[in-house]
Amino acid sequence: MSKRPAEETVGALEAQRQSTGPQTPKRARLEEVIDQEFVEKGSSRNGMILEASRPRAPAPTTDMDEDGDYEDDVAVGQLGVGKAQEGPSEGFSDLYLDTINRLLIKVDFEKLCSVSLSNINVYACLVCGKYFQGRGRSSHAYTHSLDQDHHVFINIASLKVYVLPESYEVQNKTLEDIKYVVNPTYTKVDVTKLDKEPLVRWDLGGKKYIPGFVGLNNIKQNDYMNVVVHALAHVAPLKNYFMLEDLSSRPELAQRFSILVRKIWNPRAFKSHVSPHELLQEISLRSSKRFTLTIQSDPVDFLSWFINNLHLSLGGSKTKPGTSIIQKVFQGRLKVESQTITARADASDRLRFEEAAEIKMDIVRFMMLTLDLPPKPIFKDEQDKNIIPQVPLTTILSKYDGLHSQELLGQRKRYRLLSPLPPFLIFHIKRFSKNKFVEERNPTIVTFPTRSLDMSPYVEPSEGGSSTEPIWYDLVANITHESVTTTSGKKEGDIRSVYKVQLVNKASGEWFQIQDLFVEEVARELLFTSESYVQIWQLRKEPKGKGTEI
Template sequence: MSKRSASPSDERSSSRKRVHIKDEADVRVISAGPDIPDKSNGKHIKNGDLSESSDQEDYEVEDYQAESEPAAAVAADLYLETVNRKRLDFDFEKLCSVSLSNVNVYACLVCGKYFQGRGKSSHAYFHSVDEDHHVFINLQSLKVYVLPESYEVQSSALDDIKYVVNPTFTKNDVALLDKRSIESFDLNHKPYRAGFVGMNNIKQNDYLNVIVQSLAHVPPLRDFLILENFEGKPELVQRLSILVRKLWNSRAFKGHVSPHELLQHVSAISKKRFRITEQADPFAFLNWFLNNLHLVLGGSKTRLKSSFIQKIFQGIIRVESQKITTHDASDRLRFEGDTKIQRSDIPFMFLSLDLPPAPLFQGDIDKNIIPQVPLQTILSKYDGSTTQELAGDRRRYKIIDLPPYLIFYIKRITKTQLVEEINHTVVTFQSIALDMSPYVDGATEPILYDLVANVTHESVFTPQGEEKHVYRVQLKDKSRDEWFQIQDLYIENIRREILFLNESCIQIWERRR
């Protein structure tokens, strides 16, 4: 049988064959075709960081790739079968698992691990060769590449992964969040409802979970965080934005999210005042969080309503103070109020409410009775006539201007150097039509508010006998007029008639239009 002469097409096919050679020094792709110049010389590699430009110069394969593009497309389709969506989790901080750098990070779509760069000296490159994992996504640009060949995948089959990395919404989508209830399903076919999903308690971060969940259900703030472009803004608002978008994502791979990225940044900028491993007071965190959001959004420390945060939550209250002086007369100490009354208008973002003190002496029967107080009773602090004595002053409060969203702080925990006291008094309330007009100066018509979020506290004892605080949040689903109670990953329906049975500590109320 005569030998068939080689045709030009065979020669071209032969020139595209690759031989993989791996030794201890390096891993390179050797081709019988045109030489691929190596221009990196390590000059773009500094302290383990690889920039996007170093990746491009590591390869310089534009002309060579154009010749082998059909073969690359076929290989990409084959490699896409190795993508494992159930192992992907984009909630954690974008750090390379080897170098711990946050520069130019890629996620392996086969195992879910993060690696830096895609050049032939990068950690992602070595991972693709060592583990035979080939599909990677850039977590910043959302471009997908096949390694070690380093060509971009153009297939739309991975669009769902790109959406999970960075969920996006249109104005029409946001307008329907409170009007249309869609039941979604995760990869395990378990149902979940967007906006009412659990948040991981990594260690002791339930104090942050309840605050983020509450703020994510304040419609103007939620819509602002979802729709606004925060590119170039401080990291705090960027990380909060992506977390809120993930909470409301109806196309998620799992029915819960993790606040890990936000927590890490909060811990850093608060100088570890708020940490993952130590529980903090939810109100202390809310106070710090809103004030820092106000500042990073360009707010002023002196000008009123200078940021979007203050436009939502800031009101004005009038404080009248009167000095109390003492006089010693005929063996009796007499206290008299100064005739001069000082008035000042002070901006506020929270209204603190004081619970009546628990009785000092209780009988055996009284110990089993939990005291109750109506919300209107503790709100009387702001009626303009009820007085409080504090630090040698007699004070009265009256609200001058109410914000669109009103935050109540019900102080339950009092810490001293020796002991921590908890007031378990139950505050009774109706979740709709709270009339604030009796506490507003000059109000002649009802000013009605409806409850949006209710953060509750519970004291439990560990098997070792230590007292532990547990925080939950109750949220209203406006699309179905239902209430949900969320404790980390646990979600349950709760009847509106029994909301007050829990120990409320923070409430957010929405003013009716």
């Protein structure tokens, strides 16, 4: 080895040492590498994580996206889910879509988070059907995606589909059927076809159904609500209004009835039945629990409350007539003549009733006409069986011909309908009467035609004219009552009420009877054999000519 040159000075050696840095022993360098790996990986001691001391990044800022979610301004792949990606890497846009289970998607129930019970910014898991709030990294939907390995969610309000925890939006045409089931929409052409072209569809389970004639879940005791909802959903002007109008600015009652009507008539449904749970929850809340899912009520009471509250929800006035679609469809005018009856004793102390000479006349508005049944027979027939009488509908309608009178609270009253009659008439056939002890039911059968009911005999003639032109009405819906005996449970042997609704398919002329989830075709000639309770009749547009029975 060559010797170092003699002329190299100590200063030059010092400068060289400073430029190359101090020489570290091999042992020291090895320990430093080990310590660095220890710090980077972290060491667990007494249950605590020791991390390398490194400069901390600035605190992430949060922004709210258009769905109402707070997103962290951190890159994806760091401590949590960051700002929503615009999309996945190329070739992975369909990732997780094969995990969607359409049979488990529950779009009919109230949109509440299954954890927090909040109704704000709710997402539905398209794998299990549960609802969760939000999609940020601290949200219940985000936690669910990690815990259950469910990754596809839809925002109930915006109908946008996201993949969590990556939090990117999925835009795929195969998801359009799910969006349609969540919020069905129609055009005027679609609505017009419903009553003109017979439609037969199949659900995901292969079960055949007809849009508009699907079962409604009886959650517990809400059959009285189901029949009313079905009947109103087949009143053409109401159906068209609630299927086409944007009611997003109206109260929840109108919005939820609208979405239920659209789901009843959905030709692309996943299931052949619909749950009215969302609407019924709003009804229970708005009526202060007067009408609930757990206690059966009278369909007539509910119908009266429901159409009046729908009228107010649609901006209708309490004083001015015709201010909403409800009044335009159902409201008519009625002339009421009242005559006071006084009781006096004559010379022989006998009680005599005298009518006052003055007759008071009032014009009142109505949305439902009450028809009184004749008293039920007291005695049984020769075979010791109860006699079930029959009475034509025209007989009990004579209450409104202006000739027959009723005595009530010391007054004699006569009723007469005024022209023009409303497009739809609601008849309440009064079957129940209460006394001090019990509620009595009148089982009298009412016979009626399904078409061509002439209402002209009950309408006040115009001045100088006569009511000779027939006014034809056709039956649209018939709500029936049935008393059955409970065969099991704590109330075995008790009598309970069962309500069904009979509806006409205008496209085919067929009649269907619906009791909760059970839908069956029924012969038109046998409709009157049940105890009719509420009927809805539609004014025929072409009044001339009686038309043919279908």
